Amino acid sequence: MPLTRNSKGVTTVSEILRVSGLTVEFSTEDGTFSAIEDVGFGLEQGKTLAIVGESGSGKSVTSLAIMQLLAENGRITAGEIVLDGENLLDLPPNDIQHRILGQQISMIFQEPMTALNPILTVGDQITEVLLEHQGIAKKAAYERAIEVLREVGIPSPEKRIRQYPHELSGGMRQRVMIAMGLVSEPKVMIADEPTTALDVTIEAQILDLLDRLKREFGTSILFVTHDLNVVADIADDVIVMYAGQIVERGSVLDVFEQPKHPYTQGLLGAMPSLTGVEGDLPTIPGVVPSIANRPSGCRFHNRCPFAHPRCTAEAPAVYRVGGQDVRCHLFDPHRSEESQ
Template identity: 55%
Template sequence: MEQVLEVKGLKTYFYTEDGVAKSVDGVDFTLSKGKTLGIVGESGCGKSVTSLSVMRLVSEPAGKIVDGEILFNGDNLLAKTEKEMRDIRGNRISMIFQEPMTSLNPVFTVGNQINEVLKLHQGMTTKEATLKSIEMLKLVGIPLPEKRVHEYPHQLSGGMRQRVMIAMALACNPALLIADEPTTALDVTIQAQILELMKDLKERLGTAIMLVTHDLGVVAEVADEVMVMYAGRVVEHGAVREIFAKPMHPYTQGLLKSIPDISEEVEFLETIEGLVPNIYEMPAGCSFAPRCKHAMDACRERQPALTYDGGHKVRCFLYGDASEGEVG
């Protein structure tokens, strides 16, 4: 299968007054053409920073990609100049964000904003670009695209704006689409519309999608593979069916159990006790150990490696030899 993206040993740190925040601390994954990888985790786990790193949009000088490789179609993005990256962003790799209102420019029409991408990357004239924009709006299911193309963002509803964002992101037929919480700001019936659209477009255009979200339900609906992150590291990674049917890492198990199940009735929900550790004072050993029911002595001393265990990868001493793993 054609590999679009390969991330190896990615480390993105932020240097702040309070110390060094290791937001992404050694992340590896690959993504193939036409596949969707869901990256899930709670606030501060590094999922968004991972996607920003792929786009090379980490805000410098505070943030810095300190180590690793990001291979896009075999080409290392970390070796590119800013000018080369500009040719890639919005063209070969594009991104949609959580908040469709703040990511569209309020003083330009929808058509104007989609045209910009097409003129810049494909050298189209305004006339050609407008025709293409209308075609894109039609593709994402916006009614009356000939009329909507001349409207401003405030004239559209939240769901429509997110469709416009998707139209813009897909205008140049990118090989990779990064969607960072694309439906979080939307209502559930509109979310269902957008998820259907993303599934349909993936099949028709063969775009590889990196879907960043905190909602395990959304991942279960659209992703082929899931990567669960905790405190800057991948704790579990595998096929979507595998992970939801047989979660192995205690954190993944806890996350799945904390969502109320609508087909079942329980008095109290299972919870993960405690809080995510302070990013400046990560515990030694496994970063989940202080909240883990199964924590052993080894977990507090050594960092378990991400090991392969029948079908999917997991970073936990419950599945492997606790004498291995790095100290610290």
């Protein structure tokens, strides 16, 4: 079991962020579709929770919904997002913008190339978080920015702070993004595929950095990725999403050791390994259904090797199996023999 590594002990872990029943709808010309449905999870203080899924699974929508940064046609129709005891969905937009975003939750994006403003210096972009909300002097803000840049492993930060994003390498830019997300010491940091655009050596460095920050500052991280290797590397707990729903939830150790949901099993089976048997890498047949064409019953049934008639007809509930929560009929304790 991955335990919290803080000195105070491992038993009293508190949830800093709890999402429950979160549903997001997008209205398009062809109608209204729910991108995610009934998404719920808790992020514990000082831990990393990974959301894994293929494109279209709803993992990015989930993170953007927490930040309330959904596109104009997206709307949260149900659910709660409770940050440190406060339901963000009850707060007026002004409060969210002024007190929450950048202050208590920050976000790092996938493309450090495009996520930084090309015409503002690194220093301007880091300090504006402080200058905007905390009313501290410009000089103090810059000193703090230099400190954070050093913290995220940028050499000679006094020089870098005056540079523009295009003068930095991809890895450096992502470090700048992380510094920007860290500067006001938020309670939660959401990282949306922060290493996908980087090459593997840089990816490893950034993951190490995030892990170190979590341990040193007790920052809780919500890590969105499609890469299971990254999950194994960095996360304490994991949520597997498929077609807008959470299909499995548990600690990384449990889920990787004993994946319960057929989709999770498929994903893990499709992971290349150095010690594994030779031969073709197994894949999951088919593709994630589009938001407009989600199948009835269990959304995974048309790709599932264990599908039975009930799966097409009835949407599965979530069952507690060992340490995990699984959305699959196979784990229904009242399952009748005939339907197997």
